[in-house]
Amino acid sequence: MDALMQFVFSGLTVGAVYALVALGFTIIYNASDVVNFAQGEFVMLGGMITVFAFDAGLPLPLAALLAIVATAAIGVALNKFAIEPARGAPVVSLIIITIGASILIRGATQVLFDKQLHRLPAFSGDDPIHLLGATLLPQSLWVIGGAIAIFIALWLFFTRTLLGKAVLATANNRLAAQLVGINTGFVMTLSFALSAAIGALAGVLVTPITLVSYDVGVGLALKGFAAAMLGGMGNPKGALVGGLLLGLFEALTAGYISSQYKEAVAFVVILAVLFVMPQGLFGQKTTERV
Amino acid sequence: MKVTNTALATLMVLGTVTGAAADIKLGASLSASGPAAFLGDPEAKTLYMLVDDLNAKGGINGEKIELVIYDDGGDPNKARTFATRLVEDDEVVAIIGGSTTGTTMSILSVAEDEGIPFISLAGAIQIIDPVREYVFKTPHTDRMACEKIFTDMQKNGITKIGMISGTGGFGASMEAQCVDVAGNYGVEILVQETYSRQDADMTPQLTKIKSTEGVEAVLNPGFGQGPAIVTRNYAQLGIDLPLYQSHGVASDGFIELAGKEAAEGVRLPGTALLIADIMEEGDPQKEVVIAYKTAYEEEYGEAVSTFGGYAHDAFRLMTDAMARAGSSDPSAIRDALEATSGMVGTTGTYTFSPDDHLGLDLSAFRMLEIRDGKWTSID
Numbered sequence: 114m115d116a117l118m119q120f121v122f123s124g125l126t127v128g129a130v131y132a133l134v135a136l137g138f139t140i141i142y143n144a145s146d147v148v149n150f151a152q153g154e155f156v157m158l159g160g161m162i163t164v165f166a167f168d169a170g171l172p173l174p175l176a177a178l179l180a181i182v183a184t185a186a187i188g189v190a191l192n193k194f195a196i197e198p199a200r201g202a203p204v205v206s207l208i209i210i211t212i213g214a215s216i217l218i219r220g221a222t223q224v225l226f227d228k229q230l231h232r233l234p235a236f237s238g239d240d241p242i243h244l245l246g247a248t249l250l251p252q253s254l255w256v257i258g259g260a261i262a263i264f265i266a267l268w269l270f271f272t273r274t275l276l277g278k279a280v281l282a283t284a285n286n287r288l289a290a291q292l293v294g295i296n297t298g299f300v301m302t303l304s305f306a307l308s309a310a311i312g313a314l315a316g317v318l319v320t321p322i323t324l325v326s327y328d329v330g331v332g333l334a335l336k337g338f339a340a341a342m343l344g345g346m347g348n349p350k351g352a353l354v355g356g357l358l359l360g361l362f363e364a365l366t367a368g369y370i371s372s373q374y375k376e377a378v379a380f381v382v383i384l385a386v387l388f389v390m391p392q393g394l395f396g397q398k399t400t401e402r403v
Numbered sequence: 404m405k406v407t408n409t410a411l412a413t414l415m416v417l418g419t420v421t422g423a424a425a426d427i428k429l430g431a432s433l434s435a436s437g438p439a440a441f442l443g444d445p446e447a448k449t450l451y452m453l454v455d456d457l458n459a460k461g462g463i464n465g466e467k468i469e470l471v472i473y474d475d476g477g478d479p480n481k482a483r484t485f486a487t488r489l490v491e492d493d494e495v496v497a498i499i500g501g502s503t504t505g506t507t508m509s510i511l512s513v514a515e516d517e518g519i520p521f522i523s524l525a526g527a528i529q530i531i532d533p534v535r536e537y538v539f540k541t542p543h544t545d546r547m548a549c550e551k552i553f554t555d556m557q558k559n560g561i562t563k564i565g566m567i568s569g570t571g572g573f574g575a576s577m578e579a580q581c582v583d584v585a586g587n588y589g590v591e592i593l594v595q596e597t598y599s600r601q602d603a604d605m606t607p608q609l610t611k612i613k614s615t616e617g618v619e620a621v622l623n624p625g626f627g628q629g630p631a632i633v634t635r636n637y638a639q640l641g642i643d644l645p646l647y648q649s650h651g652v653a654s655d656g657f658i659e660l661a662g663k664e665a666a667e668g669v670r671l672p673g674t675a676l677l678i679a680d681i682m683e684e685g686d687p688q689k690e691v692v693i694a695y696k697t698a699y700e701e702e703y704g705e706a707v708s709t710f711g712g713y714a715h716d717a718f719r720l721m722t723d724a725m726a727r728a729g730s731s732d733p734s735a736i737r738d739a740l741e742a743t744s745g746m747v748g749t750t751g752t753y754t755f756s757p758d759d760h761l762g763l764d765l766s767a768f769r770m771l772e773i774r775d776g777k778w779t780s781i782d
Contacts, residue, residue, distance in 0.1 A: 119640070303693075322603050333601070336601075367607075
């Protein structure tokens with residue numbers, strides 16, 4: 114029983130990290146159908162910029178804010194200089210552009226900052242919380258809480274605000290959205306800024322647990338992408354549930370079967386789900402009308 | 404610092420050379436970027452620093468060294484291309500490098516075929532066993548690290564252990580070597596767990612080890628963030644058994660990443676470089692270690708690492724051999740290199756022979772323990 118609780122806590126911690134990354138995918142995907150593979154780099158930048166600003170003497174909240182604003186600006190630049198000039202290109206080309214951007218950001222980071230691993234102090238100390246015979250670090254609660262808060266904010270944004278609906282409308286049909294008076298250029302800029310900001314916030318929250326260096330983005334993006342696919346790409350609820358489920362699969366496999374197979378088992382489960390539900394757990398069926 | 408880094412990176416991209424009127428050409432292929440950058444980056448910086456220093460002092464027998472460094476990014480295919488280019492286009496007389504075992508294996512076949520003396524900076528025992536005529540190496544093998552750790556366990560009466568290893572090349576290779584030699588030291592491995600490179604939490608694996616009956620200590624071969632996270636999870640779960648880490652994390656950065664409290668009591672085999680400040684007077688390595696540490700930290704404003712030390716030793720061995728060979732003929736340098744005896748480096752004292760191209764024994768490793776956030780020697 115104690116062991117089970119420990120596996121669950123571990124799964125929730127890791128799952129919340131995946132969920133935070135997966136949530137970042139949703140906005141850009143909803144606005145443009147593009148899966149932004151530079152999302153992991155936004156997470157990495159959030160962590161790296163915070164670490165360097167913090168080491169330079171800024172208080173942690175200010176350093177985090179700086180990182181989020183700076184990363185959002187990089188997101189806007191990515192849209193302005195790479196995605197917008199390629200407007201009209203097929204989605205696949207845009208996805209490949211984001212892969213290129215991620216390589217560029219990674220390279221620039223290792224030259225501008227460094228190649229070492231870094232860590233931020235945990236927000237509320239390192240003393241483990243003992244609960245039901247297992248232990249949990251306070252930072253895990255921050256990550257889980259952060260994932261839930263971003264999920265609620267996104268859900269409200271897409272269902273309750275005009276702007277959120279404008280984003281969805283742009284994805285659905287750009288021309289029609291323009292005809293009803295939506296500034297689609299602004300919507301794209303906004304979606305990149307928000308996605309980058311969410312990524313950077315995720316980076317700030319997870320760095321005390323996962324540590325950060327210039328190359329952590331690829332691994333995070335891959336797991337976040339898997340989580341988003343499992344839950345249903347574009348759906349904030351899917352990102353949250355998908356991330357937590359993926360984390361739990363891995364932790365329980367490591368605990369009860371073998372740590373050698375934890376990734377394999379997690380991916381087999383994802384494949385099985387996608388066979389039955391190709392849109393993911395919460396994805397919507399789309400029908401193209403011709 | 405940033406400026407130097409950028410300048411270095413630019414130099415590496417161009418694969419350019421330092422020094423214009425140089426006479427002896429020394430080549431290197433290192434993993435200064437990519438997944439093994441934590442090895443190749445300090446190694447490249449060390450070589451640049453040492454070449455400048457040697458040339459400023461007048462070079463070898465009045466001839467200056469010209470250094471050609473390529474960045475193979477940890478890719479064995481690139482390493483092979485660069486090794487060929489070093490020999491055929493740049494016409495170097497000796498090669499240092501191969502930050503990883505993979506890149507070393509590519510370079511060594513070129514070095515053997517072309518008859519160019521080559522000193523590798525990678526760990527695997529396969530590099531010098533069987534002995535190859537032109538191939539030498541400076542780091543200890545991971546097998547020796549296992550032997551050193553098991554010797555310490557034996558001393559402390561530990562006979563049953565659990566292992567948690569990284570699945571990367573380093574972790575997997577050391578895990579296999581440790582399993583292989585454990586029996587020689589009366590150590591039985593009761594449970595083996597693994598984690599992959601970017602795992603954020605190892606508590607499930609550690610919980611399994613903790614609940615395995617009879618485990619008296621835990622060993623964690625690996626490098627990068629994995630061992631730091633294992634160490635923190637170990638403290639989180641309150642596991643009250645000795646934790647042994649590998650030489651892969653022997654740097655001050657590890658204590659910082661794991662946190663002072665969590666790292667308390669962690670033991671690992673390291674080199675003299677880590678304990679330069681507390682070495683006893685009269686220790687033969689003290690002078691060399693302090694000289695390198697001071698120079699590196701002044702030049703780059705970052706802490707020295709064991710890996711930079713491997714490059715330091717390789718450079719000293721190679722230039723010492725060049726001086727004694729008295730010519731820049733590759734086979735003369737090779738012969739002089741093999742005759743090296745009692746050369747004190749940061750990693751240990753090297754004595755090569757026709758059937759030993761590593762030249763170190765277990766005494767080169769020092770068993771260290773972290774106390775109050777500092778390294779202490781427990782040999």
